[in-house]
Amino acid sequence: MRLLSAMTTAAVSAACALSATMAFADDQLPELPVRGAPVPGGIALQTPASSVASGVVFLDNLLLWIIVPITIFVTALLIWVIVFHNRRANPTPSKFTHNSPLEVAWTAIPALILLVIAFFSFPALRYEQTMPEADVTLKTTGYQWYWGYEYVDHGVEFSSFMLNREELEEYGYTQDEYLLATDTAVVLPVGKDIVVQVTAADVIHSWAMPAFGVKQDGVPGRLAELWFNIDQEGIYFGQCSELCGINHAYMPITVKAVSEEEYVAWLERQGAQFAEGSWEADVQARVQLAAAE
Incomplete structure (x- = not known):
């Protein structure tokens, strides 16, 4: 050795x-x-020095603008549930199992968000991977x-x-x-x-x-x-x-x-x-x- x-x-x-x-x-x-x-x-990311890097920075900023409101919204929901739906504040919880409008909303809205992300990310990926x-x-x-x-x-x-x-x-x-x-x-x-x-x-x-x-x-x-x-x-x-x-x-x-x-x-x-x-x-x-x- x-x-x-x-x-x-x-x-x-x-x-x-x-x-x-x-x-x-x-x-x-x-x-x-x-x-x-x-x-x-x-x-932060380094200052872009190529068109490829500019596309990466744009996509990163776009995702940041999308994920920050989502994070704030989910955090607010968690706080709302913790404060107003704990055992002391709500001793008799409701027993319903379905809410069709809510279920449609939480399926359709994330799907639309993913479509927006895909609309910008796929061209950026293709641009970077096409020699x-x-x-x-x-x-x-x-x-x-x-x-x-x-x-x-x-x-x-x-x-x-x-x-x-x-x-x-x-x-x-x-x-x-x-x-x-x-x-x-x-x-x-x-x-x-x-x-x-x-x-x-x-x-x-x-x-x-x-x-x-x-x-x-x-x-x-x-x-x-x-x-x-x-x-x-x-x-x-x-x-x-x-x-x-x-x-x-x-x-x-x-x-x-x-x-x-x-x-x-x-x-x-x-x-x-x-x-x-x-x-x-x-x-x-x-x-x-x-x-x-």
Whole structure:
């Protein structure tokens, strides 16, 4: 057991060292504001940064407006029954067994409420689960306990590990971002449809980005998909959201959303090649033309 533990530690250390050599590949990116991060004591959803997340927030608010009046109404009924229909206040209870209008009401009204919920939730679910034609395809693989990424169309691959406290400033983060920041961030363009393929290499993990409104389990041997389109440039944090072992709490996700031009430049620095006629090639040509002028 000690030998196995030592071998595992050595393997993780080697992977960390490999990742560290790639960690400064994005140091030429512009300084970005943190837009998607948990707030101490927060009870609300994060500010949506994609159309998928906007739909989730709208549905959450709709359900809140429905459930709060129901909760107040049921609580008032309980109080009314407790006060006016206890043994002391009502020593001789009535013996009726049916009330047709009441029974019709408590059947029809909940059914109508469920229809309203379905009317809004089914389209939102369909929108989130229907994959668009991808402008960017990113494959992510969960490992115990880090994430591996592959830009499928460009042959760019790296692993992403959580930063220790003493490393945060070195990578441009603050101490408040401990347990959130990683050594190598996923870089994605704003305004593009991004399809993420999610799987795992050992146990079930879950790739979750609250600001994007997505959460998808990665199951070994299976390939699942999610998608989003980021609204604003910035840094967004996520987390593995499926209990996956002793270090489950230490495999965060960092996404840096940048402009199309910055994204293409970042891919170029990673040695990526662009297919003729692709949007990346068009952006590359536009940037080169502007520089020449």
